[in-house]
Amino acid sequence: MTQSDIVQKLWNLCDILRDDGINYSDYVTELVLLLFIKMEYEQTQSDSRFAHRLPEGARWPDLTGKSGLVLLNHYRKMLLELGQSHDPLIAAIYADAQTRLKEPRHLEQLVRNLDELDWFSAKQDGLGDLYEGLLEKNAGETKSGAGQYFTPRPLIDSIIRCIQPQPGETVQDPAAGTAGFLIAADAYIKQHTDELFELPLEKQLFQRRKAFIGIELVPGTRRLALMNCLLHGMEGDEEGVVRLGNALGQTGASLPKVDVILSNPPFGTAKGGGGPTRDDLTYKTSNKQLAFLQHIYRGLKPGGRAAVVLPDNVLFEAGVGTDVRRDLLDKCNLHTLLRLPTGIFYAQGVKTNVLFFQKGSPDDPYQSEGCTKRVWIYDLRTNMPSFGKRTPFGAQHLKPFEDAYGSDPNGNSPRTENVEGAGETSRFRCFTREQIRERGDSLDISWLKDADSLDAADLPAPEVLAGEAMAELTEALRELDQLMQALGAGDEAEQQKRMLAEVMGFEVGTGA
Structure with a gap:
């Protein structure tokens, strides 16, 4: 079985x-x-x-x-x-x-x-x-509560293969959910250390009890996470691997800095509960994702690395959104952005991305200004299948991205733009910090044309489109008039036509 x-x-x-x-x-x-x-x-x-x-x-x-x-x-x-x-x-x-x-x-x-x-x-x-x-x-069937944002396992595993957590590193997820990221990171390390047996006993104990820490706001979800961790041989401290609390509150503020952060923060605003209450975040906002992003890049040790799943609005939101992105680009090397396909989360229609970054610059982990020189963006959204139960999202869809990402977890491997195309038809392109600055520090950058959408240059002139729409409406009104006449509602039809004529400024005579 x-x-x-x-x-x-x-x-x-x-x-x-x-x-x-x-x-x-x-x-x-x-x-x-x-x-x-x-x-x-x-x-x-x-x-x-x-x-x-x-x-x-x-x-x-x-x-x-x-x-x-x-x-x-x-x-x-x-x-x-x-x-x-x-x-x-x-x-x-x-x-x-x-x-x-x-x-x-x-x-x-x-x-x-x-x-x-x-x-x-x-x-x-x-x-x-x-x-x-x-x-x-459960996440796939109920499509409600935390389940609607359950991170697909193929995506988690792909992110882990890119980030490559190592024995002895501390790994955090400030929005742990059922601990999917932490368990996958632990599995990756065990896979490369013969289930930890290649490590000295002291380091084995560190991996089981101190290497991983998660925060979860919802008690019921934390219960599921603790069971999940324990069944995977992850004990944590006396509170377990996943603590109960709000990463955007005092619980998050008291966490030590770590080597790796992996997370898929909840979507929505503070109205949903668990909003920011910390006073140590530089940019005050009710947008949970912007607050989580600040927590993540502030919570990394110098040289630490992160991968975080965020919705599109974080890439382009003005005001505080621009301030947070600018701060991220200054304090970290945002080396890679993966635009994810729609339909891979159980909350339908959610458009998301994965941001990969390292604290400091490639040359100086303590650098705090001008750390990002260029951002590589991989478009895995345009001209992709419509994913769902009939077309499940799998590891094979992420393999080309992983190949383009390279073997260096900090994005320093040699890279080329020509992936599944050349120039502006490539899925993988590089944008300099200056190009991003010219866009108002928006990271919502796309260039591939959707094969199912019409090019604006190929559309008819606006007056032609308006004329076609008017013709369709006129024909629809004529058919409705005939239907009402057939139903014996001729008087009502005439009254409606008079009202329409008044709106349009026409004169309508009564029939003979």
């Missing part, structure tokens, strides 16, 4: 939750409260080193031997006890957790169905990857 088969079986269990009156958007939260208990049991059966054991009386076998109201009451008691666990990480995962299940038979069904899954196959691929697959399935 493949991982996708198991994920589908898990998602199908939500039918039981629906029968118990649980909201669609709460499916995954309700399911993972129980699922994590099962996964912890499976993990401890095969890995004696798994440090975060659930307490006695709150383990999976304590559920399988019960039924009816006894089972439901014991499960409620378990959740309460887990939230008060002496293990701070388990306590954080189950803080304020409670089940909305009301029918004992529905809980019995869930326990039985979870027990019957092919856990041997699941463990072969890794329980963490299975759990993450469920989160992605």
